[in-house]
Amino acid sequence: MALGNCSACGKEVAVNARVCPNCGKVSPAPGMLMAIVTVFVSLPFLALGALLGSMLIKAMLFPSAAVPEAASSVCNNTACIYSDAENAVWSSIKRRTRAR
Numbered sequence: 001m002a003l004g005n006c007s008a009c010g011k012e013v014a015v016n017a018r019v020c021p022n023c024g025k026v027s028p029a030p031g032m033l034m035a036i037v038t039v040f041v042s043l044p045f046l047a048l049g050a051l052l053g054s055m056l057i058k059a060m061l062f063p064s065a066a067v068p069e070a071a072s073s074v075c076n077n078t079a080c081i082y083s084d085a086e087n088a089v090w091s092s093i094k095r096r097t098r099a100r
Contacts, residue, residue: 006023007025060080
């Protein structure tokens with residue numbers, strides 16, 4: 001049986017003990033800390049996934065709203081804003097929205 005020190009009184013206590021026999025301090029369940037850390041680590045990833053998913057659904061349901069204004073005049077004399085592949089995607093979206 002492994003021994004550790006109580007955080008309240010500092011005396012030796014079994015690591016898996018739920019209550020210190022000397023001072024009566026209740027220790028948290030061993031899995032509780034891991035559950036709390038898991039929740040706080042995973043929350044930003046869940047929020048990012050929800051945001052990106054909602055943006056994708058919006059772009060699929062309302063494709064005309066997804067086309068930026070700059071897509072109509074993609075290139076000027078100095079540089080192109082979009083690549084050829086992106087221009088092809090925007091063109092197909094515009095064709096689909098005009099067909100409706």
